[in-house]
Amino acid sequence: MLALADPTRRAILQRLGSGEARVTELAAPFAMSLNAVSKHIRVLERAELVSRRRAGREHFLSLNPKPLDEAAAWIDEQRRFWTQSLDALERALAEHED
Amino acid sequence: MLALADPTRRAILQRLGSGEARVTELAAPFAMSLNAVSKHIRVLERAELVSRRRAGREHFLSLNPKPLDEAAAWIDEQRRFWTQSLDALERALAEHED
DNA sequence: CTTTCATTCAACCTATTGGTTGAATATGGA
DNA sequence: TCCATATTCAACCAATAGGTTGAATGAAAG
Numbered sequence: 001m002l003a004l005a006d007p008t009r010r011a012i013l014q015r016l017g018s019g020e021a022r023v024t025e026l027a028a029p030f031a032m033s034l035n036a037v038s039k040h041i042r043v044l045e046r047a048e049l050v051s052r053r054r055a056g057r058e059h060f061l062s063l064n065p066k067p068l069d070e071a072a073a074w075i076d077e078q079r080r081f082w083t084q085s086l087d088a089l090e091r092a093l094a095e096h097e098d
Numbered sequence: 099m100l101a102l103a104d105p106t107r108r109a110i111l112q113r114l115g116s117g118e119a120r121v122t123e124l125a126a127p128f129a130m131s132l133n134a135v136s137k138h139i140r141v142l143e144r145a146e147l148v149s150r151r152r153a154g155r156e157h158f159l160s161l162n163p164k165p166l167d168e169a170a171a172w173i174d175e176q177r178r179f180w181t182q183s184l185d186a187l188e189r190a191l192a193e194h195e196d
Numbered sequence: 197c198t199t200t201c202a203t204t205c206a207a208c209c210t211a212t213t214g215g216t217t218g219a220a221t222a223t224g225g226a
Numbered sequence: 227t228c229c230a231t232a233t234t235c236a237a238c239c240a241a242t243a244g245g246t247t248g249a250a251t252g253a254a255a256g
Contacts, residue, residue, distance in 0.1 A: 005103035006214080023233060036215055038234065057223040057232045099243080106244090121203065134245055136204065155202045155253040 003047035008032075009040050013063065016050060020062035101145035106130075107138050111161065114148060118160035 003009055012026055027037035041061060044050045053060045101107055110124055125135035139159060142148045151158045 001213080002100065002103040005100040008214090024231090032214090033216065034233080035217080035235095039214075042234090057221095059233065104244080122201090130244090131246065132203080133205095133247080137244075140204090155251095157203070 001043070003043050003049055006040065006043075008037070009044055012037070012040060012044065013049060016061060016063045020053070020060045022058050022060055026061065099141070101141050101147055104138065104141075106135070107142055110135070110138060110142065111147060114159060114161045118151070118158045120156050120158055124159065 004013075008030060011029075015021065015026060015029075023038055023041060024034065026041065027034045030037060041050065041052075045052060048064055050061050051064045053062070102111075106128060109127075113119065113124060113127075121136055121139060122132065124139065125132045128135060139148065139150075142159075143150060146162055148159050149162045151160070
């Protein structure tokens with residue numbers, strides 16, 4: 001499963017961009033149960049996108065920066081491909097239009 | 099649905115990176131029916147990640163470069179967030195270790 | 197024409213996803 | 227000690243995703 005595929009999870013990541021937060025805080029903005037958000041967090045954890053720090057009964061979540069770099073690398077790689085094929089297309093069109 | 103979420107679809111995109119291809123060609127490497135691949139292609143089309151050129155009974159698919167730039171922009175934006183919070187974390191750790 | 201080839205359409209099946217609710221666990225505070 | 231709070235666990239449910247097969251469409255080739 002791709003953890004980034006779900007909009008709720010992307011929103012959670014975005015929220016964590018401005019600092020760590022507890023489960024309850026993360027859940028607050030959403031029109032769904034705390035349990036549902038707890039599950040989403042678990043998915044993000046399994047994907048190693050966030051990490052958890054327990055302090056008594058409160059769990060603080062924060063972003064884990066590593067996998068993002070991998071994602072960016074993947075996109076960059078793809079981009080090279082695409083740009084390449086765009087160039088080829090442009091050349092082809094130029095020839096055709098003469 | 100996030101079109102990039104499926105590994106088959108990512109493989110198709112990667113294949114299209116080296117030039118346009120027909121449905122049958124795209125389907126060949128996969129251990130699934132032609133129909134299944136045809137469906138994946140439709141998803142990629144709806145997401146405007148690929149476009150189709152019909153020539154007789156053959157359909158040629160090729161990459162559509164626009165949405166990739168959007169994706170890259172999104173990732174870059176996220177990256178800024180993450181880097182930021184990493185810095186904060188490092189500062190916090192430094193203080194703590196004294 | 198009839199047949200073959202490239203592709204999609206339509207109906208169907210199963211596993212997974214994203215959600216629910218209710219109970220369990222464990223910490224904190226009166 | 228007793229109750230409230232923070233969180234997870236477990237069982238369940240509906241919708242969707244990804245696959246299948248078989249028939250339909252439409253172009254090419256004999």
